[in-house]
Amino acid sequence: MAYCGNIRQEGCGKLERREKYRLFLYVLLIGSITALFICWMILIWEKIPGAIHIRAGIRQDLDLNVPVSGKLYKAPAETEDGAIPVTGMNAAVDAREAKTLSVDLAEPLTLYAEDIETYTMDLKLFGLIPFKTVNVQVINDKTLIPAGIPIGIYVKTEGILVIATGDFTGDDGQSKEPVGHLLKEGDYILKVNGREVEGKAAFMRQIEESNGEELVLTILREDQEFDLKVRPERNQDGEYKLGIWIRDNAQGVGTLTYLDENNSFGALGHGINDMDTATLMNLKNGSLYTTEIVSITKGENGTPGELTGVIDYKESNKMGTIEANTVEGIFGELNESAASHITSQAMPIGLKQEVDLGPAQILCSVGGAPQLYDVKITSVHLDHDNINRGIELQITDKTLLETTGGIVQGMSGSPIIQDGKLIGAVTHVLVQDPTRGFGIFIENMLLQ
Numbered sequence: 201m202a203y204c205g206n207i208r209q210e211g212c213g214k215l216e217r218r219e220k221y222r223l224f225l226y227v228l229l230i231g232s233i234t235a236l237f238i239c240w241m242i243l244i245w246e247k248i249p250g251a252i253h254i255r256a257g258i259r260q261d262l263d264l265n266v267p268v269s270g271k272l273y274k275a276p277a278e279t280e281d282g283a284i285p286v287t288g289m290n291a292a293v294d295a296r297e298a299k300t301l302s303v304d305l306a307e308p309l310t311l312y313a314e315d316i317e318t319y320t321m322d323l324k325l326f327g328l329i330p331f332k333t334v335n336v337q338v339i340n341d342k343t344l345i346p347a348g349i350p351i352g353i354y355v356k357t358e359g360i361l362v363i364a365t366g367d368f369t370g371d372d373g374q375s376k377e378p379v380g381h382l383l384k385e386g387d388y389i390l391k392v393n394g395r396e397v398e399g400k401a402a403f404m405r406q407i408e409e410s411n412g413e414e415l416v417l418t419i420l421r422e423d424q425e426f427d428l429k430v431r432p433e434r435n436q437d438g439e440y441k442l443g444i445w446i447r448d449n450a451q452g453v454g455t456l457t458y459l460d461e462n463n464s465f466g467a468l469g470h471g472i473n474d475m476d477t478a479t480l481m482n483l484k485n486g487s488l489y490t491t492e493i494v495s496i497t498k499g500e501n502g503t504p505g506e507l508t509g510v511i512d513y514k515e516s517n518k519m520g521t522i523e524a525n526t527v528e529g530i531f532g533e534l535n536e537s538a539a540s541h542i543t544s545q546a547m548p549i550g551l552k553q554e555v556d557l558g559p560a561q562i563l564c565s566v567g568g569a570p571q572l573y574d575v576k577i578t579s580v581h582l583d584h585d586n587i588n589r590g591i592e593l594q595i596t597d598k599t600l601l602e603t604t605g606g607i608v609q610g611m612s613g614s615p616i617i618q619d620g621k622l623i624g625a626v627t628h629v630l631v632q633d634p635t636r637g638f639g640i641f642i643e644n645m646l647l648q
Contacts, residue, residue, distance in 0.1 A: 348563030348570035352511030355486035455613035469625035486522030499634030507610030550621030606634035
């Protein structure tokens with residue numbers, strides 16, 4: 201009997217282990233299905249742009265093929281009747297007198313509007329689950345001149361940028377840290393005792409001549425402005441210091457993306473960030489200068505290449521002024537002389553929903569006049585979190601590959617052209633594979 205009891209106990213133990221294993225498999229299955237569903241929803245989310253731009257007076261096709269539907273209506277600020285006319289693939293909808301329209305993005309749509317207006321599209325997954333709100337903006341059609349020429353860049357910051365803080369040895373042999381935790385990297389020092397700082401050299405001179413008296417600094421931190429009090433202390437050489445490293449300008453080489461009919465330009469496709477803090481530099485003023493590419497360092501796997509240019513910062517070499525430094529690039533105005541040397545023909549812009557996978561070209565100069573080089577669009581992200589990486593591309597042109605190894609530093613801003621339209625600008629290189637990189641949609645540069 202004892203022997204049989206042991207058999208029954210063993211059987212019960214095996215049954216319990218089997219049940220636990222089965223429960224584990226159920227949990228694993230449910231977890232896997234949930235993870236797959238979440239990944240699928242993320243893919244659907246990224247396929248639907250958060251903002252859609254269409255040209256006034258031109259029918260625009262939108263074929264996203266996603267299982268969402270909803271309502272399209274004028275932005276809340278508008279109160280008069282009427283909505284954007286929308287046509288489905290199978291039947292036309294006369295919506296000129298409707299306040300809202302039903303849309304189904306599982307089917308192709310044709311959008312059309314005559315006036316410059318803003319509309320809102322509220323979408324639901326499977327028509328049931330609130331999913332995403334899309335801004336639909338009607339814009340005027342636009343043509344731009346793709347440039348592709350190298351430019352020398354000089355910008356001066358609004359105030360003094362703090363790139364690091366630290367301590368130093370005082371004249372008494374003790375460690376000194378006057379600003380302690382008061383200042384942090386990325387801060388801008390705008391004023392000293394209520395007076396605007398005039399530059400790095402002038403600020404350092406003010407500190408050295410303070411005689412250790414308390415100073416009131418006006419600081420800009422993440423769009424918040426405030427005052428704080430600091431007291432410089434003497435180092436081993438008897439000089440008054442705060443224990444900070446600062447910068448008030450930046451310079452480099454990039455590529456001019458486009459020029460419009462008013463000689464306004466856009467360049468780089470990304471902002472000018474401080475090299476140490478990665479902070480977008482707060483622009484006071486800046487200039488573009490002519491530059492000549494004198495050497496090329498080829499890109500290799502793990503090591504980005506570089507275009508090296510010579511820049512002579514004299515007035516006669518000045519091409520124009522930089523008026524804005526934004527996440528989407530630098531913007532300003534070229535002078536007449538510089539604009540006259542850009543001989544490319546104007547072309548229409550391509551909106552993000554018009555960008556196709558496959559062949560395209562970039563316009564850039566790696567020595568001499570700008571030339572078109574073949575690339576391939578490998579992926580398009582209509583709603584990428586990183587605005588500068590909406591386009592993925594690969595260099596396929598043998599001549600460019602032999603010359604640069606792919607995308608190199610200094611090519612940022614090179615226009616991307618597809619089917620006779622300016623669709624974007626090169627922004628980044630994939631360090632592990634310099635033949636591949638990223639670009640920004642041209643509409644994002646225009647709507648900064």
